[in-house]
Amino acid sequence: MDTKDIKAKIIDEEGLNRTITRLTHEILERNKGSKNIVLIGMRTRGEFIAQRIKAKIKEIENYEPSFGVLDVTLYRDDFRTRLKQPEVSVTNITFDINEKDVILIDDVLYTGRTVRAAMDALMDLGRPSTIQLCVLVDRGHRELPIKADFVGKNIPTSIDEEVRVRLKEIDGEDSIYLVNVPKN
Amino acid sequence: MALSSRHLLGLYGVPKEDIQLILDTATTFREVLERPIKKVPTLQGKTIVNLFYENSTRTRISFELAQKRLSADTINFSTSTSSTKKGETFKDTVRNIEAMKVDMIVVRHQSAGVPHFLTRITKANIINAGDGLHEHPTQALLDMYSIREKFGTLKGLNICIVGDIAHSRVAMSNIFGLKTMGANVSVCGPSTMIPMGIESLGVKVLNDIDKAIANNDVLNVLRIQLERDAGRRIPTTREYHNYFGITTERIERNNKNIVILHPGPINRGVEISSEVADGPYQIILDQVTNGVAIRMAVLYLLGTMVN
Numbered sequence: 126m127d128t129k130d131i132k133a134k135i136i137d138e139e140g141l142n143r144t145i146t147r148l149t150h151e152i153l154e155r156n157k158g159s160k161n162i163v164l165i166g167m168r169t170r171g172e173f174i175a176q177r178i179k180a181k182i183k184e185i186e187n188y189e190p191s192f193g194v195l196d197v198t199l200y201r202d203d204f205r206t207r208l209k210q211p212e213v214s215v216t217n218i219t220f221d222i223n224e225k226d227v228i229l230i231d232d233v234l235y236t237g238r239t240v241r242a243a244m245d246a247l248m249d250l251g252r253p254s255t256i257q258l259c260v261l262v263d264r265g266h267r268e269l270p271i272k273a274d275f276v277g278k279n280i281p282t283s284i285d286e287e288v289r290v291r292l293k294e295i296d297g298e299d300s301i302y303l304v305n306v307p308k309n
Numbered sequence: 310m311a312l313s314s315r316h317l318l319g320l321y322g323v324p325k326e327d328i329q330l331i332l333d334t335a336t337t338f339r340e341v342l343e344r345p346i347k348k349v350p351t352l353q354g355k356t357i358v359n360l361f362y363e364n365s366t367r368t369r370i371s372f373e374l375a376q377k378r379l380s381a382d383t384i385n386f387s388t389s390t391s392s393t394k395k396g397e398t399f400k401d402t403v404r405n406i407e408a409m410k411v412d413m414i415v416v417r418h419q420s421a422g423v424p425h426f427l428t429r430i431t432k433a434n435i436i437n438a439g440d441g442l443h444e445h446p447t448q449a450l451l452d453m454y455s456i457r458e459k460f461g462t463l464k465g466l467n468i469c470i471v472g473d474i475a476h477s478r479v480a481m482s483n484i485f486g487l488k489t490m491g492a493n494v495s496v497c498g499p500s501t502m503i504p505m506g507i508e509s510l511g512v513k514v515l516n517d518i519d520k521a522i523a524n525n526d527v528l529n530v531l532r533i534q535l536e537r538d539a540g541r542r543i544p545t546t547r548e549y550h551n552y553f554g555i556t557t558e559r560i561e562r563n564n565k566n567i568v569i570l571h572p573g574p575i576n577r578g579v580e581i582s583s584e585v586a587d588g589p590y591q592i593i594l595d596q597v598t599n600g601v602a603i604r605m606a607v608l609y610l611l612g613t614m615v616n
Binding site for chain 2: 196199200212213214215216217245246249250251
């Protein structure tokens with residue numbers, strides 16, 4: 126990430142931690158505890174956010190919900206229209222999702238196409254009771270009728286901007302930036 | 310990352326990065342094969358023709374399954390039920406099929422070079438499913454995947470291909486692929502079945518099966534292809550079994566850690582004893598499962614290059 130493109134730092138390490146704590150409480154409140162929920166993080170950053178939520182649930186409820194990772198590359202609808210080859214990695218969901226309340230976790234919600242692909246993928250793995258969407262940032266510009274159940278922060282953006290979530294596990298820092306990315 | 314070619318004609322000259330990408334991508338599809346619904350919508354809307362001019366059970370089924378699991382539309386063509394019986398040329402048949410707007414062609418043919426020829430007369434992406442005595446790249450890739458699954462790597466492994474090397478396209482593709490990935494490759498069989506000058510490909514030639522078992526991590530045992538005249542190169546299949554057949558006794562005497570592969574179909578009691586074919590040293594059925602994953606990976610990676 127080029128520092129000259131950064132428009133604003135929206136959340137710092139402390140803020141990110143607070144946001145994840147709040148999201149965890151909201152998930153637990155909505156689902157009346159953690160007993161029937163499973164956490165599924167979407168590659169790549171959703172995976173680490175899901176892991177942190179899992180750790181918070183352990184702190185609060187002394188119970189660890191099942192945790193899996195979902196890669197939606199094979200379900201993406203742009204595969205058939207663009208001549209671009211997305212790299213595909215492994216989905217790792219080793220538990221049964223039937224009759225479970227699946228909390229699908231991602232970093233940024235944008236057009237909604239990734240979430241649609243994720244729902245298709247989940248339906249191929251079983252029939253959950255509910256699928257609830259938890260995102261760290263909702264930046265708007267939806268192309269499909271999809272709405273998150275749990276939102277860390279709403280950040281209205283222009284189409285020339287992007288939201289970059291940086292996590293210690295991958296990027297060495299915890300923060301969220303708004304950056305300028307001029308579209309051609 | 311993408312493959313460097315939009316066809317898979319063989320493994321000769323295919324860069325290491327391409328092989329690595331196919332093997333890594335296959336890991337993803339191996340996971341898909343374990344799901345309750347073993348199907349993803351990735352190649353929806355793409356049409357693939359399986360052009361099989363030579364009999365095949367497992368390769369054709371494996372390709373067809375791979376295509377269906379990627380949601381592609383598939384058409385199967387076999388010579389016994391086609392107009393080639395009425396004298397239509399190969400080129401005309403292919404041009405007609407292409408006119409029906411197909412995106413990819415999987416071809417098996419008794420003549421070497423047919424997949425290459427296809428790339429010149431059609432716009433479709435071509436996958437070689439075995440051409441004469443030349444190459445059978447997806448079989449070699451699934452062999453490599455199965456070995457990698459067992460050992461975690463291919464680099465530095467000692468791998469011996471046993472049997473009728475002269476009649477084997479599987480052997481050729483294996484040699485090219487395994488050498489590229491850094492394995493030490495040798496071949497073992499009666500000298501009548503070892504092509505002259507094969508050492509120039511960087512493989513060692515062994516004539517003693519006991520030494521081959523003792524000094525290798527993996528044996529890839531090939532079928533004695535009696536339909537390809539292999540019978541004229543050995544006195545009898547019984548004698549072949551006595552000198553080169555893989556038996557439990559031989560394994561236990563020389564190397565109990567050996568891993569046995571076989572591309573199938575097996576001639577039980579000829580190149581491999583029934584006991585070994587069903588025993589703890591072999592990973593033959595893993596190869597079959599991995600074959601679908603490898604073919605899904607190849608179709609996925611080439612599918613993105615369909616114009």
